[in-house]
Amino acid sequence: MAKLRLVHTADVHLGHSSGAFGTAAADHRRRLLEAFERCVACCTERAAQLFITAGDLFDSPQPPEATAQRVQASLRKLASGSPPVSVVLAPGTHDRLEAGSIYERWQTEGLPPGVHLLSIAAPTVNFPELGVTVTFAEDANELRRDPDARFNIGIIHGSVQIPGLVDEDHVIVTEDQIATSGMDYVALGHWHSFGDYSQDDVVALYPGSPEVVALDQTSRGQALVVDLDEDGQVTWERVTTGVLQYAEQQLDLADFRSAEEIAQQLLQSAGPDTILVARLTGIVPADLVVDPDEILARVESQFFRIRLSDDSHADWDEAASEPLGLVPGRFRQFMQERFEAAESDEERRRIEQARSLGLALLAGREVLP
Amino acid sequence: MILQRLSVHDFACLGDAEFEFGSGLNIIRGPNEAGKSTLQTAFLTLFFVKANTTSRDWHRFQSWSARQMYSLSADFAATGRQWRLTKDFAAKKASLADLTSGEEWTDHDQVQEKLDELLGTGSRDVYESTAAVRQQQVAMLGAKDEIGQMLQQAISGTPAGVSVPDILNKLDKALSDLQRGLPPHHAPKNPGPLVIVRDQITTLEGRLNDLAQDRDKVTDARRRLREAEEELEELQPRVEQTDDLLQRGERRRKLEEQLKDIESAWTSLHERVDKAEGLAGKIDEIIGTEVGEKTGEESAREVAEKAAKLQDEERQTAGKIADIDQRLRQTDEAMAAAKVRGWVRPAVIAGAVSIVAGLAGALFWSPWCLLLTVGGAVVAVVGLVRRAPRGYTALLEERGHLERDLAAERGKLPRLREQLADLLKTTGVESIGELRSLADVESELRGTLGSDALEELKQELAQSAMERATIQEQLKSPNLAHLELDPLKIEGLRRQLVRDQERHKSLQGDQIRTSTILSTSEYDAEEQLRTQEQLEAAQERQARLHEKETVYQLTQEVLAEAYQQTLAHTTQAIEPRVAELLKAITQGRYERVGVAEDSFEPVVFSPEKNGEAEPGDLSCATREQLYLAARLALTEVLWPDESPPLLLDDPLVNFDPQRAAATLELLAGFAQSRQILYFTCSSRFDEYAAHIIELPTPESGA
CATH class of the missing domain: 3.40.50.300 (P-loop containing nucleotide triphosphate hydrolases)
Incomplete structure (x- = not known):
């Protein structure tokens, strides 16, 4: 029985730029490109006949030239390999096919043989040798089964409607639309994590990004290897393509006595491929002055990227035990009054910091640079 | 407790x-x-x-x-x-x-x-500075203002060696360091973090702006290049089509002109051939075929030519005879004249003698003899002028020759006439007139044919007809037939072609310029991303520094306020109690004490001095007693209920x-x-x- 094997990826976001990655942003872009190349390599390693990218291959319509050239070279090599792997690209919400975009240039200059860019204007491509018809649609109602094809594959870059959770987006596809699409497989894109939204006999999957794109992405990057049997059976396998790993820590500052202890706790998750999202919480002991910048400076070289947010609060109740007639007592009282009169969280936060700083200075601690 | x-x-x-x-x-x-x-x-x-x-x-x-x-x-x-x-x-x-x-x-x-x-108390430091009085603290009291400082520290609740004014100074320095170089201050050699990050942001924004402009240039160049390529793609076939149309029009025009010339030449040639054939027929009619039969191989034209030649020769001979007759008559007249002029010689001789005689007479005798000389000269000249051109003998000899020539010519003439008559007989021409007519026709034929032969002309005519047919065929070919281009249309097409070619050239120029921009541009999207990220990081750092600045300022402001109010309130609260306690300790010696609000420095009224005595004016033990009294008073203020x-x-x-x-x-x-x-x-x-x-x-x- 003839079988079709394809590799499905999406949301690679090549050329992604974000201040969230700070000094690691350039390295992150390199990692994204490497992950994409691992997806390409996966096609050869797993003897796939088709490679589908369901939108947002690039992070913008005009990605860096060097990145675009490297992608084109990879796809050319894949499509002209032995055996050749057919490539189908679809535009997404970030890499729109528009005037001046890389896709428009590729259309003008000509794509490598075997590489197909689908669009609203040209939404379908047939591969007679594979018995496959691939259709791209922004509106799932426009997916039409090709009766002559053995396998029908749809591509949609959008959100699956989840009532109450996801009701609106640039492109919305409902479960009914998936169920009635007539496709054997719907290659979804737009969401950065794996998701199975199959309905009835129609298998519809989000592969997720092949590498971590944002700091809040908890799962490792992956692609999908999908097998379609002629008897209608669709099976898939999740293949890890990402290297970056997400880690999370929440530190209650009431449990720590020094910045060093906090740093050591953070370093428990250290690794060159680790993205650590750490949050300082709890009530800060009076004898602990925390400067997140200082802690970051001590540990950040041990991570691919660390984001440290400080949601801790000073212990206001502590003021009650101090004589009001002394400077510290009066200082606390004035700060308390300002805190209560503050009109924004930002102002309150500054008052907390000023209070902690003042008390630390009154306690004779060297907390100023 | x-x-x-x-x-x-x-x-x-x-x-x-x-x-x-x-x-x-x-x-x-x-x-x-x-x-x-x-x-x-x-x-x-x-x-x-x-x-x-x-x-x-x-x-x-x-x-x-x-x-x-x-x-x-x-x-x-x-x-x-x-x-x-x-x-x-x-x-x-x-x-x-x-x-x-x-x-x-x-x-x-x-x-x-x-x-x-x-x-x-809140902390050990506060306890130590307020509820504990140690011997070594008291023993440190020496200089006049140390009591004020130590009391300040007590109400500050700070550890030993830490005072609020010092803290405020440190905050002030930290703020100054942070703000160093910000307006209105001049840029220092070592600017503060806020200035450094501000300058970084300015530099990065400038670089980002440059990169954005570079990117716009590249994007614009790509767009222009694409538009130029698209327009060229559209223009190229139009230029080729117009050019082809014009070339075909030009070819058709040339062929039509060529055909016109060929037809004109053919007509002229055709007329010549017709005429020549007519003249040839006429000659044949005149000389007929009998001539040929009688003269064997000689053509009628050759015969006519011979006849004409004989006739010419006869005429010439007749002419010569007439001429010789004329000359004979002239010779006869000359000979007659030569007989009349026999006096000339003697006259000349006589003239010559007279001249000589006259000259000799004039020389040796009388000048009148010169008249003789003149007369002799006249005679001699007349004689010389009227002398005979030739001599009679010569004339006679000449006449003899002429008569011989005349006889010879007269002898030729009948022979020629006989030959001509024979020839006319052979040609069948009745007369020399007819022969002359034949010659005229032949002359006209020659004029018609020129240097060509009739057959050649016929071949030329056939060739011309063939060429005409060929051109006509070409004009009927699909790419030239129905090509009706009037001059106005051709001019319009030419102008269109020139415009298109100029546009083509302009677009190629655009192609070169935009390609050059693209190939020489140093724009790097990766650098733009990096710069953007660096800018975001710098802006984030600037925000954090501003927050730190705000926190420092707030801390400084509130701490200064707390300090001043604490001093003021505590001073008012403890002043009377310190006086009471000191009075008890000194057993009534000192009963009036004041405390300065700004420095917390106690001042004692001295009965000996009958005025205020500063701590420095007091004995060491009295200063210690004053300090103890103040500390005890302070504990009452701090813990009025339970201490x-x-x-x-x-x-x-x-x-x-x-x-x-x-x-x-x-x-x-x-x-x-x-x-x-x-x-x-x-x-x-x-x-x-x-x-x-x-x-x-x-x-x-x-």
């Missing part, structure tokens, strides 16, 4: 011990090294250090003989309740039990928070017995409302004590 019991286990030199205290004035007495300071430390450690501390500082109080850290416990009364506090520094456990209610706290932080609340145990570490060393006794009496009264733990090595104060705790004398080295 009233401390009732303090137990120590494995604590420094105290080892295992238990001490009982009571309300009022507690005298803890013992000689040097009996453990007074250690007991103070045990009290402070129990009440202010968490049992789970990781600091090695507290290990030094472990008994030398002990294998593990110490434990401390105490019973005390506070807020109307009975409490028990235990801290096991070995097991890192703490317990605070409200024995009245049975409630117990074991969490270190909670225990400490509760203790701070019960003590009413922590006051810790006095023998501050009366320099007091004379009278003032020491007065002070102890004062303290005993003071201790009615608050517990005092008075550490001393002397027994002289025993009589004022509510409780005496005697520390054992340490064992001697032996």
Whole structure:
């Protein structure tokens, strides 16, 4: 029985730029490109006949030239390999096919043989040798089964409607639309994590990004290897393509006595491929002055990227035990009054910091640079 | 708070011990090294250090003989309740039990928070600066303004060596460092972080702007290149099509002109051939075929030519005869003339003789002889002028020749006429006139044919006809047929072609320019992303620095306000009480005291001076007494209701017995409302004590 094997990826976001990655942003872009190349390599390693990218291959319509050239070279090599792997690209919400975009240039200059860019204007491509018809649609109602094809594959870059959770987006596809699409497989894109939204006999999957794109992405990057049997059976396998790993820590500052202890706790998750999202919480002991910048400076070289947010609060109740007639007592009282009169969280936060700083200075601690 | 019991286990030199205290004035007495300071430390450690501390500082109080850290416990009364506090520094456990209610706290932080609340001090530093007066502090009083400074520190609640003015100065310096170089100040050599990050942002924004412009240029160049390529793609076939149309039009025009010329030439040639054929027919009619038959191989034309030749020769001969006749007549006339002119010679001779004779006569005889000479000359000249051209003989000889020639010619003429007649007979021409007509026709034929032969002309005519047919065929070909281009249309097409070619050239120029821009542009999208990220990081850092600046400013502002208000309020509150206490200690010697609001410096009214005396004007002991009075007054202000145990570490060393006794009496009264733990090595104060705790004398080295 003839079988079709394809590799499905999406949301690679090549050329992604974000201040969230700070000094690691350039390295992150390199990692994204490497992950994409691992997806390409996966096609050869797993003897796939088709490679589908369901939108947002690039992070913008005009990605860096060097990145675009490297992608084109990879796809050319894949499509002209032995055996050749057919490539189908679809535009997404970030890499729109528009005037001046890389896709428009590729259309003008000509794509490598075997590489197909689908669009609203040209939404379908047939591969007679594979018995496959691939259709791209922004509106799932426009997916039409090709009766002559053995396998029908749809591509949609959008959100699956989840009532109450996801009701609106640039492109919305409902479960009914998936169920009635007539496709054997719907290659979804737009969401950065794996998701199975199959309905009835129609298998519809989000592969997720092949590498971590944002700091809040908890799962490792992956692609999908999908097998379609002629008897209608669709099976898939999740293949890890990402290297970056997400880690999370929440530190209650009431449990720590020094910045060093906090740093050591953070370093428990250290690794060159680790993205650590750490949050300082709890009530800060009076004898602990925390400067997140200082802690970051001590540990950040041990991570691919660390984001440290400080949601801790000073212990206001502590003021009650101090004589009001002394400077510290009066200082606390004035700060308390300002805190209560503050009109924004930002102002309150500054008052907390000023209070902690003042008390630390009154306690004779060297907390100023 | 009233401390009732303090137990120590494995604590420094105290080892295992238990001490009982009571309300009022507690005298803890013992000689040097009996453990007074250690007991103070045990009290402070129990009440202010968490049992789970990781600091090695507290290990030094472990008994030398002990294998593990110490434990401390105490019973005390506070807020109307009975409490028990235990801290096991070995097991890192703490317990605070409200024995009245049975409630117990074991969490270190909670225990400490509760203790701070019960003590009413908040921290050990505050306790030390407010509730503890030590001998070494008092002993440090020297310079005139040190009392003010020490009292400032007491109300600041700061550790020793830390003052609020110093803190405010540090904050001011930190802010100055942060803001160094910001307007209105001049740019320093070492600008502060805010200036550095501001400059970084300016630089990065500039670079980003440059990169954005470069990107726009590249994008624009790509767009223009694409548009140029698209337009060229559209224009190229149009140019080729127009050019082809014009070339075909031009070819058709040339072929039409060529055809016109060929047709004109063909017509002319055709006329010539027709004419020549007509003339040839005419000649044939004149000379007929008989000529040919009679003359064998000679053509009629050749015969006619011969006849014409004979006729010419006859005419010439006739002409010659006439000419010779003429010349004969002239010769005859000349000979007749030559006979008449026989006098000329003698006349000439006579003239010559006369000339000579005249000249000789003139020379030798008379000038009149010259007349003879003149006459002779005239005669000679006339004779010479009228002499005969030729001689008669010559004429005669000539006449003979002429007659011979005449005879010869006259002899030829009949022969020629005979030959001509024979020839005419052979040609069949009736007359020489007919022969002349033939010659005329032949002449016209020659004129018609020119240098060509009739056959050649016919071939030429055939060739011309063929060429005409060929051109006509070409004009009927699909790419030239129906190509109706009038001059106006051709001109229009030419102008269109020129415009298109110019546009084509312009677009190719655009192609080159935009390609050059693209190939030479240093725009790097990756660099743009990096710069954008660096800018975001710098802006984030700037925001953090501004926040830090705001926090510093807020801290400075509120701390200064707290400090000033504390000084003002405390000054007003303690001033009368300090006077009362000092009066009691000095037994009425000093009863008026003022405290400066800005410096907290006390000023005493001196009866001797009859005016204000600053501390520097007082004796050392009086300054200590003034300081003690101020500190005691301060504790009343700070804890008007329930105060922590006051810790006095023998501050009366320099007091004379009278003032020491007065002070102890004062303290005993003071201790009615608050517990005092008075550490001393002397027994002289025993009589004022509510409780005496005697520390054992340490064992001697032996």
